Amino acid sequence: MTVAFTLYNVAALIALAPIALALARLRWGSAIVYCASLILTLTLLVLALLSLFGHAEAPAVVLPLGLPWLGAHFHIDALSAFFLVVVNVGGAAASLFALGYGRHEHTPERVVPFYPAYLAAMNLVVIADDAFSFLVSWEFMSLTSWALVVAHHQVRENLRAGYVYLLMASFGTLALLLAFGLLAGADGNYLFDAVRASHPTAGLAALVLILAVVGAGSKAGVVPLHAWLPLAHPAAPSHVSALMSGVMTKVAIYGFIRIVFDLLGAPEWWWSMLVLAVGGITAVMGVLYALMQHDLKRLLAYHTVENIGIIYIGLGLALAFKVYGMSFAAALALTAALFHVFNHSLFKSLLFFGAGAVLNATGERDMEHLGGLIHRMPQTAFVFLVGCVAISALPPLNGFVSEWLTFQAILLSPQLPSWGLKLLVPAVGALLALSAALAAACFVKAFGVSFLGRPRTPAAANACETDNNSLAAMFFLSALCLVAGILPGIFIDALAPVTTALVGVSMPRQTGLDWLTIVPIAESRSSYNGLLVFVFVTLSGSLAAFAIHRLASDKLRRSPAWDCGFPVASPATQYTASSFAQPIRRVFGTTIFRAREIGEMPPPGSTAPARLTVELHDVIWDTLYAPVAAFIGYAAERLNVLQFLTIRRYLTLVFAALVLLLLVLAIWP
Amino acid sequence: MLLVLLLSPLLTGFVRKAKARLLRRQGPPLLQPYRDLIRLMRKEVVLAESASWLFRVIPYIVFAGTWVAASLVPTFRGGLLFSWSADLIALIALLGSARFFLALAGLDVGTSFGGIGSSREVMIASLAEPAMLMIMFTLALIAGSTQLTSMAAYMASGEVGLRVSLGLALLALIMVGIAENARIPIDNPATHLELTMVHEAMVLEYSGRHLALIDLASELKLLVYLSLVCCLFTPWGIAGPVATPVEIAFGIAVYIAKLAAGGLLLAVFETSIAKMRVFRVPEFLGAALMLALLATLLRFVSGSF
Numbered sequence A: 001m002t003v004a005f006t007l008y009n010v011a012a013l014i015a016l017a018p019i020a021l022a023l024a025r026l027r028w029g030s031a032i033v034y035c036a037s038l039i040l041t042l043t044l045l046v047l048a049l050l051s052l053f054g055h056a057e058a059p060a061v062v063l064p065l066g067l068p069w070l071g072a073h074f075h076i077d078a079l080s081a082f083f084l085v086v087v088n089v090g091g092a093a094a095s096l097f098a099l100g101y102g103r104h105e106h107t108p109e110r111v112v113p114f115y116p117a118y119l120a121a122m123n124l125v126v127i128a129d130d131a132f133s134f135l136v137s138w139e140f141m142s143l144t145s146w147a148l149v150v151a152h153h154q155v156r157e158n159l160r161a162g163y164v165y166l167l168m169a170s171f172g173t174l175a176l177l178l179a180f181g182l183l184a185g186a187d188g189n190y191l192f193d194a195v196r197a198s199h200p201t202a203g204l205a206a207l208v209l210i211l212a213v214v215g216a217g218s219k220a221g222v223v224p225l226h227a228w229l230p231l232a233h234p235a236a237p238s239h240v241s242a243l244m245s246g247v248m249t250k251v252a253i254y255g256f257i258r259i260v261f262d263l264l265g266a267p268e269w270w271w272s273m274l275v276l277a278v279g280g281i282t283a284v285m286g287v288l289y290a291l292m293q294h295d296l297k298r299l300l301a302y303h304t305v306e307n308i309g310i311i312y313i314g315l316g317l318a319l320a321f322k323v324y325g326m327s328f329a330a331a332l333a334l335t336a337a338l339f340h341v342f343n344h345s346l347f348k349s350l351l352f353f354g355a356g357a358v359l360n361a362t363g364e365r366d367m368e369h370l371g372g373l374i375h376r377m378p379q380t381a382f383v384f385l386v387g388c389v390a391i392s393a394l395p396p397l398n399g400f401v402s403e404w405l406t407f408q409a410i411l412l413s414p415q416l417p418s419w420g421l422k423l424l425v426p427a428v429g430a431l432l433a434l435s436a437a438l439a440a441a442c443f444v445k446a447f448g449v450s451f452l453g454r455p456r457t458p459a460a461a462n463a464c465e466t467d468n469n470s471l472a473a474m475f476f477l478s479a480l481c482l483v484a485g486i487l488p489g490i491f492i493d494a495l496a497p498v499t500t501a502l503v504g505v506s507m508p509r510q511t512g513l514d515w516l517t518i519v520p521i522a523e524s525r526s527s528y529n530g531l532l533v534f535v536f537v538t539l540s541g542s543l544a545a546f547a548i549h550r551l552a553s554d555k556l557r558r559s560p561a562w563d564c565g566f567p568v569a570s571p572a573t574q575y576t577a578s579s580f581a582q583p584i585r586r587v588f589g590t591t592i593f594r595a596r597e598i599g600e601m602p603p604p605g606s607t608a609p610a611r612l613t614v615e616l617h618d619v620i621w622d623t624l625y626a627p628v629a630a631f632i633g634y635a636a637e638r639l640n641v642l643q644f645l646t647i648r649r650y651l652t653l654v655f656a657a658l659v660l661l662l663l664v665l666a667i668w669p
Numbered sequence B: 001m002l003l004v005l006l007l008s009p010l011l012t013g014f015v016r017k018a019k020a021r022l023l024r025r026q027g028p029p030l031l032q033p034y035r036d037l038i039r040l041m042r043k044e045v046v047l048a049e050s051a052s053w054l055f056r057v058i059p060y061i062v063f064a065g066t067w068v069a070a071s072l073v074p075t076f077r078g079g080l081l082f083s084w085s086a087d088l089i090a091l092i093a094l095l096g097s098a099r100f101f102l103a104l105a106g107l108d109v110g111t112s113f114g115g116i117g118s119s120r121e122v123m124i125a126s127l128a129e130p131a132m133l134m135i136m137f138t139l140a141l142i143a144g145s146t147q148l149t150s151m152a153a154y155m156a157s158g159e160v161g162l163r164v165s166l167g168l169a170l171l172a173l174i175m176v177g178i179a180e181n182a183r184i185p186i187d188n189p190a191t192h193l194e195l196t197m198v199h200e201a202m203v204l205e206y207s208g209r210h211l212a213l214i215d216l217a218s219e220l221k222l223l224v225y226l227s228l229v230c231c232l233f234t235p236w237g238i239a240g241p242v243a244t245p246v247e248i249a250f251g252i253a254v255y256i257a258k259l260a261a262g263g264l265l266l267a268v269f270e271t272s273i274a275k276m277r278v279f280r281v282p283e284f285l286g287a288a289l290m291l292a293l294l295a296t297l298l299r300f301v302s303g304s305f
Helices: A002-023 A029-054 A078-104 A114-127 A131-152 A156-184 A192-197 A202-220 A229-235 A238-263 A269-292 A296-323 A327-362 A378-391 A398-411 A419-451 A468-486 A488-494 A496-503 A530-552 A577-592 A619-644 A647-667 B002-022 B032-042 B053-071 B088-108 B112-143 B148-156 B164-180 B208-233 B245-271 B278-301
Strands: A061-063 A072-074 A556-559 A596-600 A611-615 B045-048
Touching: A002 A029, A002 A061, A002 A072, A002 A114, A029 A078, A029 A114, A072 A131, A078 A114, A078 A238, A078 A327, A078 A468, A078 A496, A114 A131, A114 A238, A131 A156, A131 A229, A131 A238, A156 A202, A156 A229, A156 A238, A192 A238, A202 A238, A202 A269, A229 A238, A229 A296, A238 A296, A238 A327, A238 A496, A269 A296, A269 A419, A269 A577, A296 A327, A296 A398, A296 A419, A296 A496, A327 A378, A327 A398, A327 A468, A327 A488, A327 A496, A378 A398, A378 A419, A378 A468, A378 B053, A398 A419, A398 A468, A398 B088, A398 B112, A419 A577, A419 B088, A419 B112, A419 B278, A468 A488, A468 A530, A488 A496, A530 B032, A530 B053, A530 B088, A530 B208, A577 B112, A577 B278, B002 B032, B002 B053, B002 B208, B002 B245, B032 B208, B045 B053, B045 B208, B053 B088, B053 B208, B088 B112, B088 B148, B088 B208, B112 B148, B112 B164, B112 B278, B148 B208, B164 B208, B164 B278, B208 B245
Parallel strands: A556 B045
Antiparallel strands: A061 A072, A596 A611
16 A cells, blocks of 8 residues: 555655646745645655555555556565655655745746656656666656756856756666666566566676666766766755755665666676775765865765765675675675665755755855854754764764764675675775765865854855744754764664665664664674763763863953964955865875966066966866767767758668668678 | 873873973973863963854863763773773774864864864874774774774783784874874974964964863873773783772783883984974875775785784
8 A cells, every 4th residue: 555655645746746837936836835745755754664664565556657568567665665765854854944945046936846746756766666667767857857957047057067967867867778678688577576587697787787887876976977966966956956965866876776786686796896996986086076165065066976985885895795695794784885875865965955054144155255154043053063073974973873884894894705805895995984084174174164264255244044944954854863873773773674675684683782782793893872972972071061160160251363463354364165175185186186286476566466276177077078078079060061961962871871771681690 | 081081181291291301301290281271270261252152162072072082992901881882983983073173163263373273184184084994994803893892802812913914003003193192293282383283273262271171182182092002002901801909900000101101102202203394294194094004905815914
């Protein structure tokens, strides 16, 4: 029944889209649409939780849609149920946020109709049970999100972002189409059950794996296929950015897991090496790119790339363990990856909401124009700080737990027999550690430059706190971040059916342990108790505060800043985002981004200011995308000749093509 | 827990005294850090006008995080009561949290010195933290655990012997410890020369009880790193979980002796070397990271290294 109810809700979301078109112009139109989306996503969330915890295998539902001999099949298993939870938690939070945020939208008719359709599409991808409906929903998801990306089409940048996104999305779908085509084989086994039953040959499976990495990876934002992501995610309205970054990338991960862990059958050892290498490079490159940004939303988007890398590392480890039959280790690695999927969807949505609130209050996305917002927007600053701590993988919040689990999985990998993996895994571990440390640096910069310090522009100085609906959504997500951080056992247990379905076993039960500790393998090996750490830190902090205020001194006096005796009133003397990142740019950027600093001094006697320009190159764009784009442009230019032929030449061409095809048929055995 | 809190200023005082004696100066008395702390606590706080609520909360967070981390390291006795609540990875991450907040404090007032300190601190941290995690990997792979008490017990058991990877890890740990505690050649704890400051620049705007807490936290951090070296590489004399008072007293004595030896070595090292340029630091820490990675690789390749 759950599948049918889920489908009813999804249908209602789709039906909401045309209604929204009619309502959009009305005064309360967008509020009604977002309210309806909120209710529907909450219902979907309840249904998803029921099917995740109910364990009852719901029967599949077949609708007479799509290909006439196939129909559209829908089914919810543990994996789908988990991703439904992720999609709808994000969807509900975004709808709640949009209740407030959407009021400031100038052209609601460009956003509101696509929003429920986009939510519906993501739900459909996750519950599709045959290749055809999967791909149709996938493309539906891409197109609705594209429409939202170009909602503010007056800005030239957004149009370019939309163009690049559309190209990359089509490319990704093409790769997935080929992957499913190969899986289906000549008989056309589009049903997932039929695909599972057929065992592809090793070469075919390898090809499908590569296509899946490319297809799902391009949607998830794996380096070097990430180029569209930092353009498109920030271009959309903030609640949609949150959905794209926090949720849609997870749907892409779902596609990858579904194909590689479920449909493709027994893995081979080198698959995991590919996935691990991709994950490690993605993690470090993503965070380095993020550090170089000074646009708040673009920084967050690049950071999504990093987290996708971390998830891929977990998945790669799970694959490696699965190959060699180390099921418990595989369950641990897979749990780590899936838990990070959930965590990232929470804090990334939270951070995008925060960025949206800042954008609303100041009209600025550029951190160099912000500063001092903690005084004007204390509540937004608090929740944004929670998000920053969580995403930087610091205890006691949730980001740390999933990275801790990934590290524990890495520590089990010396038992792997393969030499390639033995050499690769520690290197990937080092990359993971490096990206975790750089992430903390990146969020010190993001929070410090935009919320702390003194306001750099009048817009920042006159910002006011955002509305209650937006705040409610953000507080809801930060509360979830804290709960997932201090009581991770509950969430790990909830993932047990998923890992059982994919690798055969699950992690040992965590909720029954003393003091709600989590113990992945054995207590003598490793354990972590977020609750106790949280309690200890809070207790010792407040104890110290109490003791000092009581026994020593509690007096306080305000005065101008000390600044080594030379305080300068101009806020321009503060560290900016670029200057904050300068040491790291010098350490890592000179080779990776070919970063150069060019100082121009005015000639003696001139009163012109000296200038310092920083040159950064996006190496991946320059070496991969630019040549491809240039080639396509060149080829199009050349082929343009074909448009202006005479009728005789066209006839000759047709005839030549016919002869060629006949020749091929004759020669083909 | 209380012992580490009480001992940490003494250790700092000892290192200062030793450094001064090596330079043939008289040096401040051993107990000077305690006096400084008490005096700072009693003074009123002078807060910059642009400081936010976060600036006032951060000293307590930094202190609490460091103290909890310190209380997780077995010092003179194994089998700590709550050692299972967090392992070595969590300990590193707790210190990381403390640093994260301290770097935010540097940016809060909106002065250029705070910014310079924070920006350099996160650059140093972004190399030191992965190195620390790789060291932890090596040790965890040798001991088969990331729980500090089990690791210390395993290291003490004599099954370990001399190993190449252990040597590399020790070297890397010392390098990371020097960088993390803002010692020479990375940073100078005694400096107030503007452009060379890292840690001091970050906390420049703090005064009174806030400064006292931050100073205490950095003293605790030095103690944490020394205790880590002691309990992992020289685990002798740590009393077992069930120990007689005599054994405990012996454990404390040995622990203090170890700390004194470590502090003396640190002082000798600091006086015999000059401070580095800021942009030489990445090379120093990069070397630590590579050593640690090499140690981990060796462990992955073969169990006998």
